[in-house]
Amino acid sequence: MSQPLIQVENLAMHFPVKEGLFQRSRRFCRAVDGVSFTVGAGETIGLVGESGCGKSTLGKCIVRLLRPTSGRILFDGEDLSQLSARKMKPYRRHLQMIFQDPVESLNARHTVGEILAEPFAIHDIGDPAHRREKVRGLLDKVGLPSSAADRYPFEFSGGQRQRIGIARAIALEPRAIVCDEPVSALDVSIQSQVLNLMLDLQREMGLSYLFIAHNLAVVKHVSDRIAIMYLGHIVEFADAENLYRDPRHPYTRALISAIPEPDPRRRSERIVLKGDVPSPIHPPSGCPFHTRCPYATDHCRQEVPRLRPTPDTTGHEVACHYDRPWN
Amino acid sequence: MPATDPNDIVIDVRDLVTTFDTDAGVLTAVDGVSFAVRRGRTLGIVGESGCGKSVTALSIMRLLPQPMGKIRGGEVLFDGRNLATLPPEEMRRIRGGRIGMIFQEPMTALNPVQTIGRQLSEIFLLHITSDRKQALEMSIDMLRKVGIPSPEIRVGEYPHQLSGGMRQRVVIAMALACKPAVVIADEPTTALDVTIQAQILELMHALQEEMGMAIILITHDLGVIADMCDDVVVMYGGRIAEAGPVDDIFAAPAHPYTRGLLSSIPRLTTPRKSRLNVIDGMVPSLAELPVGCRFQNRCPFRIDACARQPPRENVSPQHTVACHRWRDLPPFVSAP
Numbered sequence A: 001m002s003q004p005l006i007q008v009e010n011l012a013m014h015f016p017v018k019e020g021l022f023q024r025s026r027r028f029c030r031a032v033d034g035v036s037f038t039v040g041a042g043e044t045i046g047l048v049g050e051s052g053c054g055k056s057t058l059g060k061c062i063v064r065l066l067r068p069t070s071g072r073i074l075f076d077g078e079d080l081s082q083l084s085a086r087k088m089k090p091y092r093r094h095l096q097m098i099f100q101d102p103v104e105s106l107n108a109r110h111t112v113g114e115i116l117a118e119p120f121a122i123h124d125i126g127d128p129a130h131r132r133e134k135v136r137g138l139l140d141k142v143g144l145p146s147s148a149a150d151r152y153p154f155e156f157s158g159g160q161r162q163r164i165g166i167a168r169a170i171a172l173e174p175r176a177i178v179c180d181e182p183v184s185a186l187d188v189s190i191q192s193q194v195l196n197l198m199l200d201l202q203r204e205m206g207l208s209y210l211f212i213a214h215n216l217a218v219v220k221h222v223s224d225r226i227a228i229m230y231l232g233h234i235v236e237f238a239d240a241e242n243l244y245r246d247p248r249h250p251y252t253r254a255l256i257s258a259i260p261e262p263d264p265r266r267r268s269e270r271i272v273l274k275g276d277v278p279s280p281i282h283p284p285s286g287c288p289f290h291t292r293c294p295y296a297t298d299h300c301r302q303e304v305p306r307l308r309p310t311p312d313t314t315g316h317e318v319a320c321h322y323d324r325p326w327n
Numbered sequence B: 001m002p003a004t005d006p007n008d009i010v011i012d013v014r015d016l017v018t019t020f021d022t023d024a025g026v027l028t029a030v031d032g033v034s035f036a037v038r039r040g041r042t043l044g045i046v047g048e049s050g051c052g053k054s055v056t057a058l059s060i061m062r063l064l065p066q067p068m069g070k071i072r073g074g075e076v077l078f079d080g081r082n083l084a085t086l087p088p089e090e091m092r093r094i095r096g097g098r099i100g101m102i103f104q105e106p107m108t109a110l111n112p113v114q115t116i117g118r119q120l121s122e123i124f125l126l127h128i129t130s131d132r133k134q135a136l137e138m139s140i141d142m143l144r145k146v147g148i149p150s151p152e153i154r155v156g157e158y159p160h161q162l163s164g165g166m167r168q169r170v171v172i173a174m175a176l177a178c179k180p181a182v183v184i185a186d187e188p189t190t191a192l193d194v195t196i197q198a199q200i201l202e203l204m205h206a207l208q209e210e211m212g213m214a215i216i217l218i219t220h221d222l223g224v225i226a227d228m229c230d231d232v233v234v235m236y237g238g239r240i241a242e243a244g245p246v247d248d249i250f251a252a253p254a255h256p257y258t259r260g261l262l263s264s265i266p267r268l269t270t271p272r273k274s275r276l277n278v279i280d281g282m283v284p285s286l287a288e289l290p291v292g293c294r295f296q297n298r299c300p301f302r303i304d305a306c307a308r309q310p311p312r313e314n315v316s317p318q319h320t321v322a323c324h325r326w327r328d329l330p331p332f333v334s335a336p
Helices: A055-062 A085-092 A112-122 A128-141 A146-150 A158-170 A188-205 A216-222 A240-245 A250-258 A298-302 B053-061 B088-094 B116-127 B132-145 B164-176 B194-211 B222-228 B246-251 B256-264
Strands: A006-019 A024-039 A044-048 A070-075 A095-098 A176-180 A208-213 A225-230 A233-239 B009-022 B025-038 B042-046 B069-078 B099-102 B182-186 B214-219 B231-236 B239-245
Touching (some): A024 A055, A024 A070, A024 A233, A055 A176, A055 A208, A085 A095, A095 A158, A112 A128, A112 A146, A128 A146, A128 A158, A158 A188, A225 A240, A225 A250, A233 A240, B009 B053, B025 B053, B025 B069, B025 B214, B042 B053, B042 B222, B053 B182, B116 B164, B132 B164, B164 B194, B222 B246, B231 B246, B231 B256, B239 B256
Parallel strands (some): A044 A225, A095 A176
Antiparallel strands (some): A006 A070, B009 B025, B231 B239
8 A cells, every 4th residue: 555645643732821911721622632543645544533632732733833742754755743834835725625614714805816816825826916816716616706806705605715725725635634624614505506516616626525513414425435533532433334333442333323314214223322431631640531431340440441453354443441332 | 283372472562663863864673563472482583684583572572672672563462451651660570570581692691790599589589589699509500400510519600600501501590590581691601612502402391391491582593493482473674474383384385585595595405506496686685675575585476466575375274475476486495
């Protein structure tokens, strides 16, 4: 097998918690705590978890909006994890990001044309006429009229703004895009339009996606493989179909059963977890999930389970001391 | 489905019209909406942004933003009175008393500088007792009922000391404090994580079984509707597109908009990376709604007659639809 496009190795992002009179940091928020996985060319990895699980932090580390505390991010074999801003610049065009709220990621004082031409200016590509041509092409690619170039972001609806965000991300023909909840803020009837667009662009341009979301049905639709995160750890990693057919971690099972399906015939038996997600500033000892796990034992309270392959040899991995098939 | 007994109806909304005075003129946010909520049952109102679902709820509770929002027509019949014309002071006694309310963001419903116990006690003091000690005891009981651990300690805490899920439990405790006949819940779980949403939905279900209140549940999430509701009202552009029992609407939606919504959401059973069905165009803003059927310019079945407002017709005794073409639509193929 050829080398994967992105290899994340033992990545950790610990934020210092400032407190006390002198704002010294004695404690750390362990937002991402030792995460490893790969993303192949043209592949979509889904990253699912609840708020505070570290999925967005992980995404920001990979595009190097954050400098991780430790671990490596290999892009085409090159470690980006500690590169300076200047050394990072040539990689930025290959590694882009789309955000949940395009309004916050688009400069409100620039026209859409200016916003989309900016990446070409930053990387010193083409003259103004060439850039205008490119902008028209991008708008067409994401399904917006070329007249959109002269208007401002606020003049567009949520779905159209996300199209602008996508156009900007694909401007320099990147190889991978980190998508952080790209459709969660959109109306239901608009979500499927944007998802279709993202899948079309992936096929056309051979893009890899890291697709971060909390909606499992959406993630399953777009992903090849899915990682389930909990308190900074990947607790299960599997082929998308496999994860739903044979979820092995108790957290994954609860998460899948908790999604209300739009079908009254399927009012399922929900597995309702007790309590809340613990704080990543005071993570529990042992397995991060043991405080909410109905099957936790002393072993779970003492020893952190490692992510290990399941017997099914499909690349399915789970971090549970008591891994077993359920279905 | 039992036949509708008039005595069973808790809230009867008839031809409600609500408008907003804006710089762009008078906008009609709710345009002739009628539905009835029955005792002990859950009615869902579903729709996308700007469809009028939240304004409908605010109109019922008479909490429209002032001075822009006005009820221009129709009635909201509750306990033999029309809430739409009730004097503000009488309405205040009903809110939090016979009608409970739960909002999306619990932090906005709670006072950040008062303890949980004080805020809950206030409701009991306003509606039930004048004895502070008794009110506090009732508060502790109520917190226990909504599953808050060590309620006798929690009453002394402030909202910021609780997690999002716990805060929403406190809001539910406040809404149910006076054993209301109906609870209006506007996106009660939208701000919460999936596993916490499951906890809150289960709690609401259990409390309904125990206390027998009716629930009006407003959400954009068809999954929550399918899970929680007996009946559903689908709104689009300020009007009701379709209404009826949940099982009927999900199995055989009669309105092209409902069909479009149901077939465009990816499900766990949808083939991966396949093209999803879409509803073309965008969700219209109130200022640019078309005359006649609100959905016509996104509708694949549009004909000339759609320039006139379609009447509400019966698909079955309980199931109504407002579409000129509902009889002509091909059979609906539901998801696998």
